[in-house]
Amino acid sequence: MVRRLTLVVAVACLLALSPVVPFVASWVEADATSTPTGPSFEERLGGIVDEDPRPTAPVEEEVLVLVRLERGARLPGEYAVDVRERYTREGARHLRGYVPLTAVHDLSVDPRIEAVRIEGSRLETGRHVASGVQAIGADTLHRAGLTGENVTVGIVDADFRMSDPEIAGQVAAYRSFGGSGGNWEHGTAVASVVADTAPDAKLYLASVGDTTSPEAYREATDWLRASGVDVVLDAGSYLGQPSDGTGEVAAIAEETARETVFVAAAGNYGRSHWHGRGSTDAEGHVQFVPGVHTNDLAGGATVAGPVRVTARWEDVGGEGYDLLLYRRTAGPDPVVARGSEVVGRPVEHIATTVREGRYYVVVRAPDGPSGRLDVYASRPLSQHSTSGSLTAPATARGVLAVGAVDREGEVAAFSSRGPVGDRLGVDLVAPDTVAAPGTDAGQGTSYAAPYVAGTAALLIEGHPSFTPAQVRSVLRYSAVDTGLEGPDAETGYGRLDAGAAAEFAVEFERYAALNTTMADTSVDTGD
Numbered sequence: 180m181v182r183r184l185t186l187v188v189a190v191a192c193l194l195a196l197s198p199v200v201p202f203v204a205s206w207v208e209a210d211a212t213s214t215p216t217g218p219s220f221e222e223r224l225g226g227i228v229d230e231d232p233r234p235t236a237p238v239e240e241e242v243l244v245l246v247r248l249e250r251g252a253r254l255p256g257e258y259a260v261d262v263r264e265r266y267t268r269e270g271a272r273h274l275r276g277y278v279p280l281t282a283v284h285d286l287s288v289d290p291r292i293e294a295v296r297i298e299g300s301r302l303e304t305g306r307h308v309a310s311g312v313q314a315i316g317a318d319t320l321h322r323a324g325l326t327g328e329n330v331t332v333g334i335v336d337a338d339f340r341m342s343d344p345e346i347a348g349q350v351a352a353y354r355s356f357g358g359s360g361g362n363w364e365h366g367t368a369v370a371s372v373v374a375d376t377a378p379d380a381k382l383y384l385a386s387v388g389d390t391t392s393p394e395a396y397r398e399a400t401d402w403l404r405a406s407g408v409d410v411v412l413d414a415g416s417y418l419g420q421p422s423d424g425t426g427e428v429a430a431i432a433e434e435t436a437r438e439t440v441f442v443a444a445a446g447n448y449g450r451s452h453w454h455g456r457g458s459t460d461a462e463g464h465v466q467f468v469p470g471v472h473t474n475d476l477a478g479g480a481t482v483a484g485p486v487r488v489t490a491r492w493e494d495v496g497g498e499g500y501d502l503l504l505y506r507r508t509a510g511p512d513p514v515v516a517r518g519s520e521v522v523g524r525p526v527e528h529i530a531t532t533v534r535e536g537r538y539y540v541v542v543r544a545p546d547g548p549s550g551r552l553d554v555y556a557s558r559p560l561s562q563h564s565t566s567g568s569l570t571a572p573a574t575a576r577g578v579l580a581v582g583a584v585d586r587e588g589e590v591a592a593f594s595s596r597g598p599v600g601d602r603l604g605v606d607l608v609a610p611d612t613v614a615a616p617g618t619d620a621g622q623g624t625s626y627a628a629p630y631v632a633g634t635a636a637l638l639i640e641g642h643p644s645f646t647p648a649q650v651r652s653v654l655r656y657s658a659v660d661t662g663l664e665g666p667d668a669e670t671g672y673g674r675l676d677a678g679a680a681a682e683f684a685v686e687f688e689r690y691a692a693l694n695t696t697m698a699d700t701s702v703d704t705g706d
Contacts, residue, residue, distance in 0.1 A: 243310075244275070244296065250271060258285070259282070277301055307614035311609065311613075312375050316676055319678050326379035328380075331406070332636055333408035333411045333439075338362060339370060346367060346374050346382060349378075349379075349382045357388050369626065374633075377634075380636040396427070410632050414443070414624070420491075426571055437577065440650045442578070442635065447583075448570065452568040460472055463547075474561055488502060488554065502518030506536050515533060559593075565596055566596055569595045569605070574604065581606065583622070583623060584627070594624055607672060638650055657676060
């Protein structure tokens with residue numbers, strides 16, 4: 180956690196870089212005219228910096244666990260697991276459920292069980308809280324009385340189940356922009372992480388459906404802005420949009436970020452994205468590397484179930500590209516799916532379900548290479564471009580792009596990376612645990628971004644005068660450096676630490692109030 184001396188130096192450096200612009204007077208006037216009605220934010224913050232940020236849970240606490248069983252094994256009957264979900268992935272059986280904390284050790288050493296992951300806890304109220312709340316230190320802020328009260332968070336997603344007990348108590352408004360009836364599980368899970376991180380913040384939910392037009396996206400964000408939300412969160416990936424920060428969705432996000440703290444998921448394409456201008460062979464196939472025009476799903480391993488692949492290219496005229504999915508067989512490999520054109524856009528998309536087998540992607544260029552080509556898949560690609568794999572709206576300037584870290588605190592292999600042009604692209608990384616029942620155990624940056632949005636809500640409660648740029652700066656400069664030393668395109672400024680952000684914000688506001696020449700946007704880098 181950032182210590183006081185570090186904060187003083189960091190804030191002083193930020194002040195030194197500030198242009199000479201009149202400071203927002205309301206900060207100073209508030210102290211002179213307002214009558215205290217309770218303890219100040221700093222007093223509530225108290226000594227949390229010196230407090231153990233990872234208190235040990237009482238032994239009687241029930242925790243949510245994800246259990247992966249050995250192939251062919253069944254859950255041993257001696258464990259009293261309150262099972263909420265069962266499924267099979269890549270041949271391994273998984274289940275999610277609640278057990279007493281004291282039973283976790285026995286589960287972890289049982290030879291019939293490959294792995295056990297604690298994902299959250301269950302409160303006396305029956306609500307579930309993801310373990311990431313404790314991992315980022317937000318629980319210490321809750322105990323200090325900082326819960327997001329009087330702050331609103333707007334969430335854009337396919338759809339939501341407003342009656343879900345994980346979010347029902349915090350939903351203030353819901354509106355559909357052509358999205359009603361979409362995939363509500365994802366949006367509900369994303370909203371539940373915000374609710375866990377900022378349990379008294381109010382949620383404004385904008386449903387845009389599984390496929391969204393730029394027009395509907397603008398309507399959704401305009402509604403959130405008109406509603407006066409303090410934070411906007413979008414955990415989706417818009418693969419039909421350019422990856423360089425241009426395009427309609429990025430432009431809308433950048434515009435929205437001028438008025439609110441806009442948080443977006445970086446995307447889950449660190450190993451499932453390829454880009455290049457690609458030379459072609461004699462048959463017109465794009466070569467992913469010289470001499471190779473096939474790109475295996477899952478590294479050539481067998482896959483089964485849903486498969487999605489998207490190709491997007493620069494529109495420089497000509498016929499563009501053709502996207503195809505093949506199945507490997509003993510004889511000639513058959514085409515199992517062809518890309519569907521998106522009318523009026525340089526995009527082709529495959530969405531299909533395949534039986535168990537080995538599959539690969541091929542892209543044809545009838546007229547030869549046609550500008551930069553990006554290929555995204557729902558499974559890892561054997562030939563992939565980790566660098567530059569962010570998706571809109573995380574590519575937009577002014578948006579906080581959030582990647583995911585694994586259980587060891589390192590950037591997750593699937594997490595998308597920058598750069599985006601001359602910018603880092605990624606701003607922060609955060610854990611990706613979610614405790615809402617029924618959610619996919621795949622996790623992803625979709626569930627890392629809401630921790631940042633929730634933490635932003637906590638900061639805004641404590642510092643209502645902060646501008647969006649100041650909130651972004653506090654979150655960036657208080658992060659725990661991870662990965663390469665200093666800011667980098669993989670982890671941005673580092674791992675989210677809510678306690679350090681709260682301490683940094685106090686120091687920042689104190690120094691800012693003493694420096695009336697500081698611009699309210701001066702410390703925002705625009706990354």
